[in-house]
Amino acid sequence: QKEVEQNSGPLSVPEGAIASLNCTYSDRGSQSFFWYRQYSGKSPELIMSIYSNGDKEDGRFTAQLNKASQYVSLLIRDSQPSDSATYLCAVASNYGGSQGNLIFGKGTKLSVKP
Amino acid sequence: GAVVSQHPSRVICKSGTSVKIECRSLDFQATTMFWYRQFPKQSLMLMATSNEGSKATYEQGVEKDKFLINHASLTLSTLTVTSAHPEDSSFYICSARPISGPYNEQFFGPGTRLTVL
Numbered sequence: 339q340k341e342v343e344q345n346s347g348p349l350s351v352p353e354g355a356i357a358s359l360n361c362t363y364s365d366r367g368s369q370s371f372f373w374y375r376q377y378s379g380k381s382p383e384l385i386m387s388i389y390s391n392g393d394k395e396d397g398r399f400t401a402q403l404n405k406a407s408q409y410v411s412l413l414i415r416d417s418q419p420s421d422s423a424t425y426l427c428a429v430a431s432n433y434g435g436s437q438g439n440l441i442f443g444k445g446t447k448l449s450v451k452p
Numbered sequence: 453g454a455v456v457s458q459h460p461s462r463v464i465c466k467s468g469t470s471v472k473i474e475c476r477s478l479d480f481q482a483t484t485m486f487w488y489r490q491f492p493k494q495s496l497m498l499m500a501t502s503n504e505g506s507k508a509t510y511e512q513g514v515e516k517d518k519f520l521i522n523h524a525s526l527t528l529s530t531l532t533v534t535s536a537h538p539e540d541s542s543f544y545i546c547s548a549r550p551i552s553g554p555y556n557e558q559f560f561g562p563g564t565r566l567t568v569l
Contacts, residue, residue: 369555369556370554370555370556370557372556372557372558374560380562380563381545381560381561381562381563382496382545382560383560384454384557384558384559384560387554387557389554389555426495426496428558430555430556436501438484438549438555438556439486439498439501440486440556440558442495442496443495444495445495
């Protein structure tokens with residue numbers, strides 16, 4: 339069973355701080371990694387994708403990937419109350435008939451306090 | 453870009469009726485579309501994967517005769533919940549994977565909230 343693990347939180351940070359969200363995965367052969375943001379009652383929204391080891395920055399978001407440690411993280415700089423949401427880590431399956439399907443973690447709930 | 457629509461956004465129906473949900477990729481063609489279900493405060497659960505012109509692949513435990521999926525074109529997939537019952541009430545979300553572009557990215561529709569009375 340391929341798994342994606344996230345701390346469910348809630349993770350509470352003050353406005354303006356850096357929020358750090360972490361994710362580990364079990365499938366060593368995975369090549370594609372994603373972070374989705376899901377507001378309460380809404381569907382997930384893709385915010386970052388990363389395919390190579392290292393950092394990828396997009397605005398206030400930085401995704402970090404370490405394939406050797408099977409670890410993906412998302413940093414949100416200058417956190418705003420509007421960033422309060424559940425963040426889902428997703429890893430593309432490298433396994434047989436479900437190759438390419440996304441395996442989602444259960445999500446980390448982030449709360450940014452004004 | 454990468455916009456996926458779903459219709460209807462909300463539906464309330466009586467027990468025993470069937471409900472059809474449409475999922476469209478508006479500005480791209482999708483090789484594969486996915487259907488998920490999400491109960492309150494729970495994680496996404498993949499129900500089935502559909503490819504244009506072929507039969508859907510259902511996840512273990514999902515009844516294919518109850519959740520009918522048709523992927524008629526590279527931009528349209530439909531999910532029909534047949535003989536719906538109150539336990540089918542949930543948030544149904546589709547996603548689409550573009551033919552071209554970064555590998556394995558999926559873009560989600562806004563979801564359909566189904567309430568079965």
